[in-house]
Amino acid sequence: MPFLGFPVSFIEFRGLKKSFGKKKVLDGVDLTVERGETLTVIGSSGTGKSVLIKHLIGLLLPDEGSIHFDGENISEGGEPAFVRVRKRVAMLFQGAALFDSLTVFENVAYGLREQRKLTEEEIVQRVAESLAYVGLPGTEQMWPADLSGGMRKRVGLARSIASHPEVMLYDEPTTGLDPVNVERINRLIRFLARELNLTSIVVTHDFATVRAVSDRVAMLDQGKVIFIGTVDELESSEHPRVRAFVNGDPSFDAAIEETFGREQA
Numbered sequence: 386m387p388f389l390g391f392p393v394s395f396i397e398f399r400g401l402k403k404s405f406g407k408k409k410v411l412d413g414v415d416l417t418v419e420r421g422e423t424l425t426v427i428g429s430s431g432t433g434k435s436v437l438i439k440h441l442i443g444l445l446l447p448d449e450g451s452i453h454f455d456g457e458n459i460s461e462g463g464e465p466a467f468v469r470v471r472k473r474v475a476m477l478f479q480g481a482a483l484f485d486s487l488t489v490f491e492n493v494a495y496g497l498r499e500q501r502k503l504t505e506e507e508i509v510q511r512v513a514e515s516l517a518y519v520g521l522p523g524t525e526q527m528w529p530a531d532l533s534g535g536m537r538k539r540v541g542l543a544r545s546i547a548s549h550p551e552v553m554l555y556d557e558p559t560t561g562l563d564p565v566n567v568e569r570i571n572r573l574i575r576f577l578a579r580e581l582n583l584t585s586i587v588v589t590h591d592f593a594t595v596r597a598v599s600d601r602v603a604m605l606d607q608g609k610v611i612f613i614g615t616v617d618e619l620e621s622s623e624h625p626r627v628r629a630f631v632n633g634d635p636s637f638d639a640a641i642e643e644t645f646g647r648e649q650a
């Protein structure tokens with residue numbers, strides 16, 4: 386329940402702490418996301434960006450702190466709370482793989498079938514609509530092997546939006562794509578936010594994506610949010626770690642290349 390008299394944001398991470406063994410990853414993250422905004426989360430590789438957003442759908446549980454979604458403290462609600470959240474929040478995983486042995490249609494329909502709520506006819510419609518949204522209408526009978534990397538990414542996105550989420554979490558949606566596909570995905574993120582009234586959290590290390598999609602940007606560093614603001618504010622920030630990121634300090638890029646490498650689209 387929202388606390389009367391306190392403004393409650395749509396999504397709130399409060400004092401979130403998370404360690405793996407002795408490794409402290411999140412060390413008191415405070416972050417709010419407003420309904421309808423697109424927030425990008427940046428920071429060097431291994432800084433806990435993926436860990437942070439996985440907490441929203443209960444893939445990881447906090448050691449300390451809380452997570453509030455639409456006024457409910459979901460970190461106190463146990464699995465039933467996360468089951469409810471997962472109906473409203475979809476995630477495009479980093480390197481989201483399609484099932485190679487399933488057609489594009491079956492890949493996009495997968496989550497809908499699991500929900501067992503829709504008739505076959507409704508599923509057919511949902512899949513068609515979702516593929517149209519990502520610019521791939523009529524590709525239902527194709528196989529993942531027939532698609533380029535950029536197209537596979539968009540089919541993965543169609544699968545995510547097919548369940549009509551209110552919130553989209555994107556984990557490094559443009560990593561490994563060539564510049565044309567990077568731009569295409571960036572435009573899609575904005576387009577879907579507007580068309581589907583989505584609230585979006587985009588984890589990225591790609592500055593083109595930050596510029597293209599952000600209403601606000603949060604920077605994670607050493608377990609904490611060290612910056613939150615607009616892209617303009619980010620670019621004029623005096624904070625040395627923020628400046629290093631904005632100026633493409635090689636220490637950031639080297640770590641990123643090492644972690645992800647590059648694949649052809």
Ligand SMILES: Nc1ncnc2c1ncn2[C@@H]1O[C@H](COP(=O)(O)OP(=O)(O)O)[C@@H](O)[C@H]1O
Pocket residue numbers: 405408410428429430431432433434435436437
């Ligand atoms: N399930 C896990 N078990 C153990 N360590 C993990 C797990 N998930 C993430 N980590 C560690 O947490 C740190 C942050 O990871 P991550 O959030 O994936 O970084 P990034 O900012 O690149 O997304 C890394 O050191 C990673 O190895």
Ligand SMILES: [Mg+2]
Pocket residue numbers: 434435436479556557
């Ligand atoms: Mg990550």
